[in-house]
Amino acid sequence: MSEEDADSGVLLPHNRKQPVSIYDIAKEAGVSPSTVSRALSKPGRVSAKTEKHIRDAAAALGYSINPLARALLTGRTGTLGLLLSDITNPVYFDLVRGAGRVVSAEGYTLVLAESQELPGLEAQTAERLLSLVEGLVLVGTRLKEEEILRLAERKPVVLVNREVPSLPHVVPDITPGIRDAIAHLASSGHQSVAFLSGPATSWMSAWRWETVMTEALQRGMNVVEIGPGSPTHEGGAEGLRRVLASGVTAVLTYNDLMAIGLLTACQEAGIAVPEDLSVVGFDDIFACDFTSPPLTTIRTPLGSAGEDAFRRLIATVKGLEEQGPSDLTTELVIRKSTSYRRQIGQLGPHSP
Amino acid sequence: MSEEDADSGVLLPHNRKQPVSIYDIAKEAGVSPSTVSRALSKPGRVSAKTEKHIRDAAAALGYSINPLARALLTGRTGTLGLLLSDITNPVYFDLVRGAGRVVSAEGYTLVLAESQELPGLEAQTAERLLSLVEGLVLVGTRLKEEEILRLAERKPVVLVNREVPSLPHVVPDITPGIRDAIAHLASSGHQSVAFLSGPATSWMSAWRWETVMTEALQRGMNVVEIGPGSPTHEGGAEGLRRVLASGVTAVLTYNDLMAIGLLTACQEAGIAVPEDLSVVGFDDIFACDFTSPPLTTIRTPLGSAGEDAFRRLIATVKGLEEQGPSDLTTELVIRKSTSYRRQIGQLGPHSP
DNA sequence: GGAGAAATTGCAACCGGTTGAAAGCAGGCT
DNA sequence: AGCCTGCTTTCAACCGGTTGCAATTTCTCC
Numbered sequence: 094m095s096e097e098d099a100d101s102g103v104l105l106p107h108n109r110k111q112p113v114s115i116y117d118i119a120k121e122a123g124v125s126p127s128t129v130s131r132a133l134s135k136p137g138r139v140s141a142k143t144e145k146h147i148r149d150a151a152a153a154l155g156y157s158i159n160p161l162a163r164a165l166l167t168g169r170t171g172t173l174g175l176l177l178s179d180i181t182n183p184v185y186f187d188l189v190r191g192a193g194r195v196v197s198a199e200g201y202t203l204v205l206a207e208s209q210e211l212p213g214l215e216a217q218t219a220e221r222l223l224s225l226v227e228g229l230v231l232v233g234t235r236l237k238e239e240e241i242l243r244l245a246e247r248k249p250v251v252l253v254n255r256e257v258p259s260l261p262h263v264v265p266d267i268t269p270g271i272r273d274a275i276a277h278l279a280s281s282g283h284q285s286v287a288f289l290s291g292p293a294t295s296w297m298s299a300w301r302w303e304t305v306m307t308e309a310l311q312r313g314m315n316v317v318e319i320g321p322g323s324p325t326h327e328g329g330a331e332g333l334r335r336v337l338a339s340g341v342t343a344v345l346t347y348n349d350l351m352a353i354g355l356l357t358a359c360q361e362a363g364i365a366v367p368e369d370l371s372v373v374g375f376d377d378i379f380a381c382d383f384t385s386p387p388l389t390t391i392r393t394p395l396g397s398a399g400e401d402a403f404r405r406l407i408a409t410v411k412g413l414e415e416q417g418p419s420d421l422t423t424e425l426v427i428r429k430s431t432s433y434r435r436q437i438g439q440l441g442p443h444s445p
Numbered sequence: 446m447s448e449e450d451a452d453s454g455v456l457l458p459h460n461r462k463q464p465v466s467i468y469d470i471a472k473e474a475g476v477s478p479s480t481v482s483r484a485l486s487k488p489g490r491v492s493a494k495t496e497k498h499i500r501d502a503a504a505a506l507g508y509s510i511n512p513l514a515r516a517l518l519t520g521r522t523g524t525l526g527l528l529l530s531d532i533t534n535p536v537y538f539d540l541v542r543g544a545g546r547v548v549s550a551e552g553y554t555l556v557l558a559e560s561q562e563l564p565g566l567e568a569q570t571a572e573r574l575l576s577l578v579e580g581l582v583l584v585g586t587r588l589k590e591e592e593i594l595r596l597a598e599r600k601p602v603v604l605v606n607r608e609v610p611s612l613p614h615v616v617p618d619i620t621p622g623i624r625d626a627i628a629h630l631a632s633s634g635h636q637s638v639a640f641l642s643g644p645a646t647s648w649m650s651a652w653r654w655e656t657v658m659t660e661a662l663q664r665g666m667n668v669v670e671i672g673p674g675s676p677t678h679e680g681g682a683e684g685l686r687r688v689l690a691s692g693v694t695a696v697l698t699y700n701d702l703m704a705i706g707l708l709t710a711c712q713e714a715g716i717a718v719p720e721d722l723s724v725v726g727f728d729d730i731f732a733c734d735f736t737s738p739p740l741t742t743i744r745t746p747l748g749s750a751g752e753d754a755f756r757r758l759i760a761t762v763k764g765l766e767e768q769g770p771s772d773l774t775t776e777l778v779i780r781k782s783t784s785y786r787r788q789i790g791q792l793g794p795h796s797p
Numbered sequence: 798g799g800a801g802a803a804a805t806t807g808c809a810a811c812c813g814g815t816t817g818a819a820a821g822c823a824g825g826c827t
Numbered sequence: 828a829g830c831c832t833g834c835t836t837t838c839a840a841c842c843g844g845t846t847g848c849a850a851t852t853t854c855t856c857c
Contacts, residue, residue, distance in 0.1 A: 517845095
């Protein structure tokens with residue numbers, strides 16, 4: 094009556110159930126395996142009666158297709174890859190959401206991988222991922238152009254926040270946002286601005302700096318680049334000393350995480366933001382509106398970028414026409430970390 | 446002299462390079478494919494001379510193994526899966542980082558997928574992912590016990606923040622953190638507390654509520670559950686009305702995102718935290734120390750949980766011994782969102 | 798130098814589907 | 828009847844590796 098050695102908590106070691114194959118179904122239904130294959134994946138190629146019979150048998154046996162076996166011959170795994178430098182960077186939230194929306198709406202499965210900002214690991218991870226998926230989106234990749242092109246030879250590749258000639262890419266136009274940010278600072282009386290840059294290998298960081306410089310010069314402001322630095326909280330905090338040393342009155346950062354780090358460091362150092370220093374972030378991640386003070390930042394539409402990138406990837410995978418380039422733009426979001434330039438007092442050693 | 450139609454921006458349509466196989470290498474090196482296979486994957490099974498010869502040929506041709514082909518026969522894809530309900534939830538940052546560390550140190554590749562809190566999608570995604578990986582970690586899954594067991598029949602599965610009999614799981618002990626939080630509130634004069642719960646299908650939410658109730662009762666406090674709600678910013682904000690209606694003076698939330706949402710809603714509604722209402726979050730995500738006020742919360746060691754989960758998964762995949770259960774615990778982190786209970790004034794309709 | 802053991806290599810089947818080509822079969826037409 | 832047409836189904840090869848077994852070579856030792 095009493096159960097014997099039940100609930101012993103022991104896990105069955107390795108007796109995995111072996112899955113049912115089309116051969117099992119074929120035997121069950123009394124047809125050949127190829128008929129089963131066609132019944133299940135080529136509607137209309139077998140008679141309605143046999144198809145129903147086979148589908149019933151498949152359902153009865155609990156069949157589910159082995160995607161690896163299918164992919165070996167056809168290349169179709171039903172999955173698409175998204176490779177990020179750092180999944181835990183909030184910048185990518187919206188992008189991942191947008192990607193997920195499009196991918197699952199099209200019946201694919203999204204698989205993500207991250208390279209943890211390590212150059213060697215990124216190439217290796219991309220390599221591994223590439224053989225499991227039908228196509229790949231690379232976001233803010235640090236790979237060299239040749240490496241990217243080599244990947245693109247094997248499977249369709251779409252880039253986000255990176256341009257490589259002849260490869261499809263989705264890059265929001267950063268000029269409007271930067272132009273407005275510089276105008277905003279200029280009209281608030283700032284005459285010198287610093288750009289706190291990200292990793293040296295980041296194409297996007299280089300481009301943002303380039304654009305900041307161009308726009309600042311057009312307004313007759315002085316502008317310096319400080320960096321490169323890690324695109325993180327810590328990276329931003331570490332930049333504070335050099336920002337103060339430079340004597341600027343306003344800073345743009347490569348991304349919001351750095352801006353938040355800078356804000357935190359300012360608080361600890363007793364620098365008042367925005368009274369002593371104006372800070373502008375980049376991307377408008379989810380934490381921006383509850384920092385203190387709330388962060389003025391340049392919003393990039395990364396959700397739409399993710400959607401666009403995967404729409405294009407799927408079009409390519411399916412062999413459809415290339416779509417025209419997507420036109421995404423950026424805009425300045427003014428919160429409380431920027432203000433009129435105080436005329437009294439001056440920061441840094443450059444001013445007497 | 447001038448380049449002709451260069452830079453036309455046209456992408457080569459679908460002429461993907463077909464990859465080199467072991468057969469190509471075999472031909473190149475003048476041996477049989479099986480020897481190539483052994484040379485590359487079974488060190489010592491072929492003579493040193495041939496092995497070198499084959500490796501040279503492989504390198505010359507730029508060979509890289511096709512993991513699908515290998516996996517079809519052996520089941521080894523070299524990848525491990527991590528399935529989350531929502532990748533963009535900052536709760537998982539540390540977990541993903543910990544997982545990444547262990548997985549890449551062991552030579553595997555981590556692939557992530559998310560179920561976007563949709564029950565149907567989670568089962569389907571798990572199914573797809575399962576056939577691509579050697580083992581799977583499910584975090585805070587909403588799947589039903591039978592569904593989880595069915596997955597575990599096919600490949601090794603490890604659970605985080607969820608218990609299922611006979612399956613390995615990693616669940617930090619929430620009791621110490623909750624006990625300290627309740628003690629902290631009690632000693633500050635609070636006599637009633639609410640728990641703002643997460644999704645109805647979340648095992649972890651149910652357990653947290655259960656523990657909060659037990660601990661509160663032991664202290665003689667009144668305690669109510671408010672929910673279920675979405676485990677997000679919005680979910681927290683939406684809970685405010687009912688929190689106020691209940692007349693409690695302190696709230697614990699299912700997670701930090703909800704606590705932050707609650708904080709934001711309080712600010713908008715003119716409720717002072719912590720003077721009018723004390724708020725305690727759960728997990729200690731990265732944004733907690735720059736909310737206003739900074740959030741008191743119960744820290745869960747999700748980084749270690751991720752590491753542990755994958756260490757166990759890898760041990761199982763490799764057929765090693767089961768390790769003993771990992772003992773992870775939680776602790777209260779006191780910041781500024783909790784305080785002594787104001788004796789003057791009372792919130793909500795229950796007090797005259 | 799030769800028997801026997803050990804190391805090395807090749808053959809062929811296999812994993813689980815897919816697909817071109819051929820075979821089987823029913824119905825329509827002269 | 829005989830033949831052609833078109834639909835349904837099967838045969839067999841294939842994708843790219845892996846592996847048990849057997850064949851071949853090399854080594855060892857008497």
